[in-house]
Amino acid sequence: MRVDCWILGVGISGAGLARALSGRGLTLALSDDKMDPATLQTLAAELGAQVWPVDPALVAQAAAITPAPGIRPEHPVRAAAQGAGKVVGDVEWLARLRPERLLCAITGTNGKSTITALIAHLLGVAPSGNIGRAAGEAIAEVDTGPLVVEVSSFQAELVATVKPKVGIYANLAPDHFDRYPDLAAYHAAKGRLFERMGLGDTLIVGAGIPTDWLEDRRRAGVEVVEVAESDDPLLGSGFENLPLQLIGRPNRWNVAVAILAARQLGLDEGVLTRRLLSFEPLPHRMVPVAQTGSRLCVDDSKATNVHAAAAALRGWARGAGALWWIVGGLAKEYDFLELAAAAQGLEIHPLYFGKDGPRIAAQLQPLLGGEVVADMAAALDRVSGEGAVLLSPACASFDLYTSFGQRGDHFADLCRQRFGAPTAHRVGA
Known part of the structure; x- marks a missing residue:
């Protein structure tokens, strides 16, 4: 037995x-x-x-x-x-049974799937873990190239000996408080993934990671690379003007991080350039879905928390005209004022929808204006004049939809009916 x-x-x-x-x-x-x-x-x-x-x-x-x-x-x-x-855990089994493969492990509150998919594409391998195939499936494959694994906080709880060659801790913001009592506990789960890294290993980090924890990693011999959320994170990378198929400043940050990781893992510069050009964005993550004239519609339905939607707003180009912003759904948190700060400098027209649309409007209308609407179709019916349309809801989808994917698909279908198919856009748009 x-x-x-x-x-x-x-x-x-x-x-x-x-x-x-x-x-x-x-x-x-x-x-x-x-x-x-x-x-x-x-x-x-x-x-x-x-x-x-x-x-x-x-x-x-x-x-x-x-x-x-x-x-x-x-x-x-x-x-x-x-x-x-x-x-x-499953990621632990992968590390134990395939120790000969270099490990690139990615976590964070937001953006980790795009980063994982991009690094895997650059390296010519299949992503594993919380995206793509399950971590266990990579145990059996014959490939000997690097393992590129997205790791959720739930998976990170279950590691014991995992030691990434390259780690990426993209960001830390409030999330999953149905599982963790506070942000410190959420970080403790994610941080386990990198606590066995040492001399010769590289940890690339973004915003919100506790500084004392980073100093502990440095004392262990880890090269810690902090990538700031600057106006142009790609500046100095050699790829500032490459016409990529991604839009928004957060995606420029994702690309900058992926380039650093790929270089650390020994990718040839010529291969890097070719594969950057051929990468296509993941569904529902700042994806252009419709366009007519100057009206661009962007699906960011995966922005299911305030931090992700705030990143989309901060990264939207100032001076680009009106932005009709569709926000709402089933709230994971109840302080939305970060969104008002992120929208500063934008000619923004919020459209609050879904179960918690009125709750969000109560906080943001005095600062940003906008209108409460019944649903997605009603929101798009309010769009008029010039300007772009952004679905970045800052909420879960389960009030009206079965998933953020279904919500994003519905938005895209409605936009295409009204505005037509999109044209290509580069990463700096």
């Missing part, structure tokens, strides 16, 4: 990990009280695995326990496994 690994929560990441570990000859047990039992039994039979009930008493029968990242620390099995020192 004893097994090498008990996988608790067999979603996409758990199933990928199970196949990779089984391929390495490890014995497995699987548990998932939310999965259809027949489906779980079929997977277990395919892998020669046991199916276990979700019972803390079984922790003693497993050498390692891998909970799905979404399983909270207080879950009885996870808590028992943690107490026994047996928790091994």
Whole structure:
């Protein structure tokens, strides 16, 4: 009955990990009280695995326990496994079983998916972790190039020996307070990812990272590179005027960081230039979706918190004309004044929609004006005259949509019906 690994929560990441570990000859047990039992039994039979009930008493029968990242620390099995020192996350398994591959690990509150996808594209490898394929799937691949892994705070909680060659901590801002009591606890989870880095390793960081923690990394011998959110983060990179397919100053920062990481990992400059030109933005992250004349519509539906939407507003070019800004949804937080500060200098016309649109309007209307509307279509009906349209909602989507992707797709469809398909835009737009 004893097994090498008990996988608790067999979603996409758990199933990928199970196949990779089984391929390495490890014995497995699987548990998932939310999965259809027949489906779980079929997977277990395919892998020669046991199916276990979700019972803390079984922790003693497993050498390692891998909970799905979404399983909270207080879950009885996870808590028992943690107490026994047996928790091994999916990113931890990847680092243990593929130690010959250089690791580039990326985390942060916002922007980490774009950075991960861009670095992976530059290096010619597939991204792993919280984006693309599950971390476990990379265990089995034959590629020996660098591993480029996006790591959420939930995944970072579960690392023990991970030691990135290049780490990126993009930013730190309030988020996931349903999981963490405060910002310090949220940082403690993310920071675990980089605490074993040392001499010869490089950590690239952005805004909000505690300075005392950075000094600890420097004392450990890590080269810490702080990339400021300047007017032009690409200045001095050699790529200031390259016509890339990304827009907004936050994306210039993402590109600057990706260039630094790729250079640290030894990428040839000629390859770097060609691959920068061919990179396409990820869906729902400052993506032009429609245009007619000077009217550009941009989908930033992935901006599901205040920090992300504020970055979009700060990065929007001043003096570019009117900006119709669609904001609202299901709020994760209730202080929206950072958005007013970020909008300073813009000719902005806010359109507040969704469940918490009125709550946001109550804070921002005295400073920015704007109008409360019923839904996305009503917001676009209010757009008139000249100017761009930006969906950067600062809220989750679950009041009106099943996901931020569905929200962004709806925005894009409505915009194209009204304004037509987009034309190309460069990163500095």
